[in-house]
Amino acid sequence: MIRLDSVTVQFGGLKAIDELSAELDAPVCGLIGPNGAGKTTLVNVLSGLVVPRSGRVEVDGSNLLPLAPVQRVRWGLRRSFQTEQVVEDLTVWDNVRAVLDHVPAGERAIAQDVAEVLHYTHLADVATRLGSEIDLFHRRMVELAKALVDRPRLLLLDEPGAGLDERESALLREALLGVQQFRGAQVLLIDHDVDLIAATCRQTLVMDFGRRLALGPTAEVLADADVRRAYLGA
């Protein structure tokens, strides 16, 4: 469970996140909001790339703020970026394997772990292909696979479905829904694709101007008049 308590992030005179408090406990949670709402800043706070001015961040009861970004990865926090970060001259296998170089070895053998994750994310057929040789769908799945190896506890996925067509989005959706069963990790999903959010997230947080605009079951949140006005333009 993610617990945010009065988190404030300030860049100069701009409050990117303003006294944000929320509790997210669904297996797959959505984070939506208009551009500049503070979504990516919140993900940066969770992953340790941005230090908040004040507030407290807990995940599964652990206070994350004292931990450096690398320590958070070892703890089990994983994230993907809006722009996929597949390394062109590494194979798909090595792209995923690279994460396991820096997290404590789990009970499973490393090769077995990578193989299972590649199989789960539809990457088994391209395992030995270079990053430069795979298409956008596979690149997006590599990002997901990197987040799934070892024993992840929280996945922060920043627009993992950007640029995918309908069929590919359906496969991604299935993968996201199965994460809890596959690895037992919670997922925080940021995406502008409301259909993807509605299909995968039981609970959704809506941000606007760094503040919490709404939080609750996704269907209710998406039907909220304030949310529709601020985000959906209705």
Add this chain to the structure above:
Amino acid sequence: MSTSLSTSGRTNVPAPDPAPDPMQALAPALRQHARQQWRGLWAMGAVLLLLSVALLLLSNSYWLKTFTSALTLSVAVAGTALLYGQLGLVSLCQYALVAVGGWVALRLSHGFGLPFELCVLAGGLCASAAGMVAGLPALRLKGLYLALVTLMMAGGYQVLVSAVGFPDGGAGWLGKAQGTGRLMMARPAWAESDAAYLAYVVAWLALILVLIEWHRRSRAGRSWALIRRGEAAATSAGVHVLLYQSWAFGLAGFCAGVAGALLAGGVGQLDGRAFAASESVLMFALTVVGGAYHWLGTLLAGLLLRAVPALLTEWGVNGFLAQVFFGAALLHALITAPRGIAGQWVDGLTRLFAHLFARPPGPSRERRS
């Protein structure tokens, strides 16, 4: 544990697993990939062996010395290529680190009479430490700014080496002889002739290239690749950026130091005037021309640095024309061959082999049309 995804679009329903053990299903492809990688390593060994045999058979005394220098500098180029190809970092003080390695090797050889190999290793380790210091700005600076800072370091080393000079058997901490009595650095007993020393240098070059290839294929290489892709992404994958970046600078410095010691052994003495900061710039430029992403590029860059100017001299062409030639080659590389001459050659050979060993279409396929 293995949960598969169905492709039907229905959610939350684990599909029947077509491959009970994902590792077993992937094993053949992984084995084939590993075999390909080993083939690349064997090809490298074969090329180096053939090259040294050809040079030994075909070269006269002048060319033996020239190729020895060229392949020695290839050792240093391997470090520049490592930083640029693996991490995307431009270091313009590699030739200065060659001087560091040469100085330490000469001092230890003349002062303590240590075995040649120990002098080479000590030169490499000292240059490695100096390389890590040179790499510290890289934690904050990238691109042009890092290039400028390292170039200024090279300028500093140039002043230092010009003032201090290289040890040549004299007394005192600096080991500098006054007037007569300058000594040559002793070569290893089994490589005293020029021909044997060329083979000896090739053996060191092979060791260095294998060391770098081993790094590239291991945890360090994967971490460097992630850092090159983006530091935020690397950090988010758990990579300790400071550690792995310093490790790369240290390894690149080690290459330069080994080259410096081998250069000292080859020539016998080193001259401070030969280590101008501009040499580091030229070394980087020719690393790009040769190709920073493949071991073949380091060989080519070494040959471009020493063998091409020697060839022009032998043809009676003004030595300054070499600079013009290198400038044109750099433009060519930047515009048409971002992976350098080596990249072009490897691509060409890959296409050739694919054409030569392509399976002819079967009779059923021919009949289908």
